[in-house]
Amino acid sequence: MKVFNFLAALSCGSILSIYATQIISGVQANAVNPNYSTDKGLVSFSSASSPKQTAARFEKLLLAKGFTIFNKIDHAQGAAKVGEQLNPTEIIIFGNPKIGTKLMQCDQSVAIDLPQKALFWSDEEGKSWLSYNDPFYLAKRHNLKECDDVIQKIEKGLGNLAKAATQDN
Numbered sequence: 001m002k003v004f005n006f007l008a009a010l011s012c013g014s015i016l017s018i019y020a021t022q023i024i025s026g027v028q029a030n031a032v033n034p035n036y037s038t039d040k041g042l043v044s045f046s047s048a049s050s051p052k053q054t055a056a057r058f059e060k061l062l063l064a065k066g067f068t069i070f071n072k073i074d075h076a077q078g079a080a081k082v083g084e085q086l087n088p089t090e091i092i093i094f095g096n097p098k099i100g101t102k103l104m105q106c107d108q109s110v111a112i113d114l115p116q117k118a119l120f121w122s123d124e125e126g127k128s129w130l131s132y133n134d135p136f137y138l139a140k141r142h143n144l145k146e147c148d149d150v151i152q153k154i155e156k157g158l159g160n161l162a163k164a165a166t167q168d169n
Contacts, residue, residue, distance in 0.1 A: 041137035045129065046166065051121055051122050058161060066096065072090065087122045089120075103138075139151045
């Protein structure tokens with residue numbers, strides 16, 4: 001299966017295709033961070049801190065880099081309001097028009113996935129995570145053939161932000 005995926009990606013002729021094929025086949029593509037995963041088109045980093053602390057660090061980093069914070073949603077708080085229980089589950093919706101516009105110029109359908117969202121959550125074992133939509137997955141979903149450079153910059157930037165937000169200071 002891996003050989004087929006590699007050959008199929010080679011025939012498409014781009015790094016984006018190779019990476020997208022790895023995502024779809026479930027291959028974890030980042031050997032540097034063993035906590036990195038691309039399950040369900042998401043990139044997830046385990047965090048040494050609580051979801052709230054991780055979200056606060058991530059938000060601070062975003063603002064320092066000039067991103068706009070559009071909204072924050074605390075799903076666990078919403079669940080509590082209707083008498084339900086949910087592990088910590090918070091979303092930060094953020095973006096940068098300089099970057100998002102470039103993606104939409106490749107294909108406007110990507111606007112349905114913008115602005116970007118980061119999920120801060122705790123699993124059943126109490127482990128904290130930061131997850132976001134994998135830019136390569138979005139590129140495949142929206143057939144962003146002319147945006148390889150932008151996608152790679154987004155992937156690197158989000159990865160750096162996630163790594164900084166999830167490491168214990």
